[in-house]
Amino acid sequence: MKRSSMGFFEEQHEQQNDEHEQRPKDTINLAALTHKNPKTTIPLEMHAPEPAEGLFSRGRAILLSVFLLIVIINAANLGSSQFIGTHGWAFVLSGSSATSDSNLLRDVANQLRHTSTPGTKTQTNRKITPEEYINTILQKMTLDEKIGQMMIVQFTGPDYGLDISTMIDQYKIGAVLIFAANNNIVSKPQLKGLIQQMQKDSTIPLAIAIDQEGGLVDRLQYLDGLRPSATSIGATNDPTKAMAAGMQDAKDLSYYGINLNLAPVVDVTNVYNPQLYLRTFGTNAE
Secondary structure (H helix, E strand, C coil), X not given: CHHHHHXXXXXXXXXXXXHHHCCCCCEEEHHHHHCCCCCCEEECCCCCCCCCCCCCCHHHHHHHHHHHHHHHHHHHHHCHHHHCCCCHHHXXXXXXXXXXXXXXXXXXXXXXXXXXXXXXXCEEECCCCHHHHXXXXXXXXXHHHHHHCCCEECCCCCCCCHHHHHHHXXXXXXXXXXXXXXXXXCCHHHHHHHHHHHHHHCCCCCEEEECCCECCECCCHHHHCCCCCHHHHHHHCCHHHXXXXXXXXXXXXXXXXXXXXXXXXXXXXXXXXXXXXXXXXXXXXX
16 A cells, blocks of 8 residues: 555656656746746747748739840940930930931932832832922921920030930930030041031931131131131121131031031121120121
């Protein structure tokens, strides 16, 4: 009887030890908190962490991939300078709007001259009127081109850089002002090449402007030498000398491709005006 009692207590003690060892790890022992004998444990619910949502859904990832592909392709065709420039993003996303043949006027002229004779497949040349020519050009122009043709712009530097190329190719401007103060004029080959590049990239031929008056306003003096002022020409009272000076200016400008001269000043010096000093032909209209 004594042995059975001892055996019973040993079994109870072993069971308690087993229960203590099998106690769930996800419990808080109050004794550890209160520094008392362990009597009660509170089970806590443990939840597996939910997977974090991705930054992009599959649909968004596909759209982003397509967008990046378009940017890369257009940027590769365009070149790094245009891509990273101020207006580069609009150009990269939309691409160049220039046609395969960049001269719209030549396209229109060819279309009007080479028309099929009714009832035949042959093409014949025909004379076109100025009104027909102008109307056809306007019909082929986009709204952006029509707006751009009313703009005359200037730029800085001697090279065909990002600013002017964007204004020509993207905004379809109609005219460019060549200005010595903007460092547009450096040498004869530089100026001529610059204007040729601008005309080459323009869908519609540009008006290339300068204010070549002679005298104090002589933009090409370092390229072609000094030209006489309007006051000195007027003082000769000789129309043939005035005509000769005008012909010389036309020859100088046409060499570079400049087709619009914002000169001469046609005002008269009837009152003192320092802005007109040496820039007018005389004091009266005669």
